[in-house]
Amino acid sequence: xxxxxxxxxLLAASLLPSPPPRARRRPQPPAVVAxxxxxxxxxxxxxxxxxxVDRCLSGDAAAWEEVVRLHSRRIFNxxxxxxxxxxxxxxxxxxxxxxxxxxxxxxxxxVGSLATWLTTLTRNLLIDHYRRAKADRLTxxxxxxxxxxxxxxxxxxxxxxxxDHAVWGREVHEHVQRALLRLSPELRExxxxxxxxxxxxxxxxxxxxxxxxxxxxxxxxGRIELARLLRPxxxxxxxxx
Amino acid sequence: xxxxLTPDRPWACPDFEAALGDFRDGTLAAPASALARAHLxxxxxxxxxxAAVAQAVAHVAALPQLEPPxxxxxxxxxxxLPPRQQHRPASAGFFASLWAxxxxxxxxxxxxxxxxxxxxLLNAAQVNLRQVSLSxxxxxxxxxxxxxxxxxxxxxxxxxxxxxxxxxxxxxAIHQMRQAPAPAAAPADDHDRxxxxxxxxxxxxxxxxxxxxxxxxxxRFL
Numbered sequence: 001x002x003x004x005x006x007x008x009x010l011l012a013a014s015l016l017p018s019p020p021p022r023a024r025r026r027p028q029p030p031a032v033v034a035x036x037x038x039x040x041x042x043x044x045x046x047x048x049x050x051x052x053v054d055r056c057l058s059g060d061a062a063a064w065e066e067v068v069r070l071h072s073r074r075i076f077n078x079x080x081x082x083x084x085x086x087x088x089x090x091x092x093x094x095x096x097x098x099x100x101x102x103x104x105x106x107x108x109x110x111v112g113s114l115a116t117w118l119t120t121l122t123r124n125l126l127i128d129h130y131r132r133a134k135a136d137r138l139t140x141x142x143x144x145x146x147x148x149x150x151x152x153x154x155x156x157x158x159x160x161x162x163x164d165h166a167v168w169g170r171e172v173h174e175h176v177q178r179a180l181l182r183l184s185p186e187l188r189e190x191x192x193x194x195x196x197x198x199x200x201x202x203x204x205x206x207x208x209x210x211x212x213x214x215x216x217x218x219x220x221x222g223r224i225e226l227a228r229l230l231r232p233x234x235x236x237x238x239x240x241x
Numbered sequence: 242x243x244x245x246l247t248p249d250r251p252w253a254c255p256d257f258e259a260a261l262g263d264f265r266d267g268t269l270a271a272p273a274s275a276l277a278r279a280h281l282x283x284x285x286x287x288x289x290x291x292a293a294v295a296q297a298v299a300h301v302a303a304l305p306q307l308e309p310p311x312x313x314x315x316x317x318x319x320x321x322l323p324p325r326q327q328h329r330p331a332s333a334g335f336f337a338s339l340w341a342x343x344x345x346x347x348x349x350x351x352x353x354x355x356x357x358x359x360x361x362l363l364n365a366a367q368v369n370l371r372q373v374s375l376s377x378x379x380x381x382x383x384x385x386x387x388x389x390x391x392x393x394x395x396x397x398x399x400x401x402x403x404x405x406x407x408x409x410x411x412x413x414a415i416h417q418m419r420q421a422p423a424p425a426a427a428p429a430d431d432h433d434r435x436x437x438x439x440x441x442x443x444x445x446x447x448x449x450x451x452x453x454x455x456x457x458x459x460x461r462f463l
Binding site: 061069098220228234 | 300308310
């Protein structure tokens, strides 16, 4: 979906001055032709995104700060829920925005919103990170094995329900986070994008570059697996009446 | 999604699981939806699974959205935005950078270390800064002062070494071994007189007196 000959021809035909040179030893937004996309083809938020990106490309620091402030919270949380580690999430979110800064000129508003494009960028980095960290990945188990080697769920409920509601809430969130980490990365990213970030199937398909049917199937399988992981402790996780 | 639409037979659990997402979303076609409901009524396990999925989805959706740490934004801006100093005029930039260099901790540390090294050298050369004259700073006077200082340090070291009990005991033993073929059998009273140390002489010096003479360069230190 990213290679569209008609769109490329339109972009190649449109010439704008390249952005002025920026600070030395800083990642430079490449001096690629900025894209005055056919505005009639864009709708709603994409027009604003296009204008914001154009301002960034022309060297407007305030515009770049606005981009970072608009999206940093969502990207940080996406990284956090995928990796389960705040320090990794911080590093990854930083990498995402540096990569975005270097590739701003490649943004195509007619293809999708900046948020979707940024999510795709983040997802690619997360998968790279997952592959790199495969060896020392968190293996904190939701299940342990008994003497016979059988799988035994982590007895979260056996510890008793904390009297403090906030403590109970934290334990539940940690348990859900650990369950998410037990999912395969394909299922995890689909569930996080759908159920946590509330993207619709079409947006997720765009981010993951998959057919919608595959996306639906992954979300369904991810939810079922998650439900099976959480089921032993669902009673503990239910709020008191 | 590849939902198994098999209206000619009741659904099994795998059929229901595959269609669970569409069933929850309400996007199943009517015949398939009827089959799913029929399966749910007959299969408590799948009914439980459906309820568990609903709860799991709710728990994931309830995960809090945390604020990114402020240092994250600072790090991003530091690596992307140009530093503000670059907007200053060139002349102001030179003096500002000079002042920044002078007031930096690294510069202060370098100055302190230099002063310390110079003071150490002057002390070793015995240069008194209050009474210093031009002749004290000639290479010859500096060298001779340094030589004196080295000689004195050497003498102190040798003296300390010879005062060590182990050293003089070993040297006394060697001396006695060298004196072994000397004539024996002196009268008892003479023996006592010769072997008894004179009063008031430290033990270490006695051992030194018994040693053979030192080679010329070090003899003057004793």
